[in-house]
Amino acid sequence: MIGAARAVETLDRAGYRLTAPRRAVAELVAARNGHFTAAELVADARARRLSIGRATIFRALDTFAALGLVERVDLPDGDHAYVACDPVHHHHAICTVCGRSLDIEDMGLAEFLGDVGRRLGFRITSHRLELFGVCPACSPAAPR
Amino acid sequence: MIGAARAVETLDRAGYRLTAPRRAVAELVAARNGHFTAAELVADARARRLSIGRATIFRALDTFAALGLVERVDLPDGDHAYVACDPVHHHHAICTVCGRSLDIEDMGLAEFLGDVGRRLGFRITSHRLELFGVCPACSPAAPR
């Protein structure tokens, strides 16, 4: 999800109503360029004195997730979080220093998994790959 | 985790006390050969009329996870679950038909991820890969 406008357009095209709360949530999401939890968005909304119900934020996130505007990811500590992203299949590399997430496209994973499936005799229908590490921007700051 | 005895031995070697509740939880885990949620274990314990507190089961699972006897996985629906496994780094292929999970060893993933990291300039420190699909045993039953 690049900007709130793009999200609003996607909502419209999918036949969803363009309500003020949905626009507001889209902006909150766009304002965060890393991953975020539902609770953080609720806090954001409160901080900006937007009177959006908690349930509405959850519903909006569900809707956005259904449209592929955000994606649910699971952080290493088990927390559920969301990341704004483009609506194509891809994976996330999440920086543990700044929290930003990079979308990474296939890079040969599909082929790799196909091979794994063949070797196991396992018909893979879906998968989840999340990478955690240090992004290029944070790398000098956190050499290890 | 192959059997409860093995788990008990691991606990012992790690300096944990071998208490009745821990043995019981180890047996409950060993009795399940697929993935399971904490809630399911609690229900199992109740079904067997074991008087083990809910908190104790959570604590035992935490301990087992710390020892690598079980691992937390996130199901496609976002639920947290555990799978019994061997204490080495590996990944899980979870059958969506029977619920069983296969441990899969590296199969070249480390190399693949190293390559991805280099291309992104991202220093990958940890990752999570979970595969969902249909295992060989269920495959004829669920052709698609």
Add this chain to the structure above:
DNA sequence: GCTCCAATTGATACTCTGTCTCATGTGATC
């Protein structure tokens, strides 16, 4: 076998996340 102490337990209260309900509000269509 007995004692002792720290680790562990069970019960319970609590927090937090996410869902559900329902009366009220509002966007889109005409």
Add this chain to the structure above:
DNA sequence: GATCACATGAGACAGAGTATCAATTGGAGC
């Protein structure tokens, strides 16, 4: 502008997981 179904906000609710604390118990040392 009127209409109506979709969306909202408030609040109740359910479930997962954690924190607290007094009571219990495993196991080391004797």
